[in-house]
Amino acid sequence: MTVRLSVLDLAPIGPDETPTQALSHSVDLARAAERSGYARVWYAEHHNMARIASSATSVLIAHVAAHTESIRLGAGGVMLPNHSPLTIAEQFGTLASLHPGRIDLGLGRAPGGDRAVFVALRREPSSSDAFPQDVLELQAYLGDDTRVHGVEAVPGKGTHVPLYILGSSLFGAQLAAQLGLPYAFASHFAPAALEQAIAVYREGFQPSAQLDSPYLMVAANAFAAASTGEAEEQFAAARRSRVRMMMKRGPSTPEYSDGEIDAFLASPQGAQLADMMRVTAVGTGAEVRAWLDELASQTGADEIITAHGALTPAARVASVELTAAG
Template identity: 45%
Template sequence: MTAPQLKHFQGIPLSVLDLAPILEGSTAAQSFKHSTDLAQHAEKWGFSRYWLAEHHNMPGIASSATPVMIGHIAGATEHIRVGSGGIMLPNHAALVIAEQFGTLESLYPGRIDLGIGRAPGSDQATAFALRRTLHSRVEDFPLQLDELQAYFDTNPSARVRAFPGEGLNIPIWLLGSSDFSARLAAEKGLPFAFASHFAADYTLPALNIYRGHFTPSNVLEEPYAMVGVNIIAADTEERARWLATSQQQQFLSLRRGEPTQLKPPIDDIDQVWSPFEQAAIEQTLDSRATIIGTPDTVKQKLERFLAETKANEIIVNSQIFCHEDRLRSYEIVAGLME
């Protein structure tokens, strides 16, 4: 079967970031069904890739076993690239990640992306449960990345080798929300994805560092930057703002240290948060990278953000309670592509 033609917005591809939300009163099993359905629609609508994010100890996110979900989504689709946005490398042995993604690439050749981050994807207690230590240093991450890349090289003399994994061409992306990964991605000549969807203020400084210090490699001759955007689109402004209260409640629960399942929309978010909490969450969900509204509003704000960042690709997160509303939001975004 011939792969469908990928579509673009203003000449650049759009992709999907899925946190596999577990809805209030629902289960992870239902979340996986929703993710599968969304991925199949995203493929049909012409999105470039479908990434899943590693998070732990969060009752509202089902993608903790990220490679397992990647395999499931890849198996339920035919052409769209599927990957991690991302795998938190310090949580794992580099050899295990090489073997897991070597397996995925062997099963679904030419379709697997390996996005790597260095945060725990949760709190410090959970990080300890995953890593059995809290003595890791910032300096360790580049060494872990070197080790991971080495497992994908063909080296018959190495004492430890990744099978499957060795000799496979699996694109490695560095993910970040600060300048650390921007500098490392530039140094190693790797593609870079910035978490603008919750760190908008740092987007341009990080991209400037990445582009200004980029060193060509056998992976990339020129820098390639992806930025994250929250989009909650609906057919009316009122409905879009109402749908957005689910994501706002999710960030509120995280701020209070009481993460919950994704809650349904509410009519008056001001009855739930304090003015101080509202200011903090609105700073996190900055309107430059959190776009809420009708197709016209989304198009205008997405064009503005693209002009500001000059990104090579945009990855879209949509934390929406009702699956049909979530599909409609991505359908509206797809309608902006040509």
């Protein structure tokens, strides 16, 4: 039995690309996912990152929804501390009104950027402390009864856009369980607490109006290509690119060679960075699909959300298609 698959798209901006081109590639990727039978495509809110074009998630979702027909689309996720619950309810209520039955809303507690981003967004780091209350307020705006007297989300009220809690620690697992919401674990970049978070979620789950029993999504990187060797090359190149980006500290940062990056990743100092992409499927479509099915079996996941990390748009589309075909 094969697990349900979905896609996480960061709308990456290539070295020689503009945001316009990157967003066009996101439409192509979503269309490929739709043709291939994926359940949904999600976009993550990031700020102040030169190579990621998904900062305005609701706008991107609207654009992709207008260029696809049936696949579910959503945020994976909106970083709620950056926004008022009313604003997000209005945005996603509008999306749900334009595209009924196709919109998801994943919610995260991280800022989606650094301290400077908080300042630019006119928010405070302490905004994260109100995340549980903000989720409940948002949920009510999208439901039938507001929690704020005299304030309703229009559009939004009565749309019942399904909420998902995202996380990479036990906090999100506990909150998703307490509120009876689906839980998506970010094991594609932070796998350390995966098993413990799953246990916490399942053991503490309380049924809700949205969900009768736990629904678990596990994120995994995927590099599917025509041959195993080609997929391995794509993975190695993508991992080096990520390490270079994380090590960049300004114009004075040296340009490390591939060999130097590989040596660093193999060293004790680089072990933590190397471990970040531990949950990664690499190979032919059949090999990647088998690996993802095994991950689902090991974790009990109801759905695997795949992040196709090849560095070129064509390779990402191919990875999506090959993985689905298995």
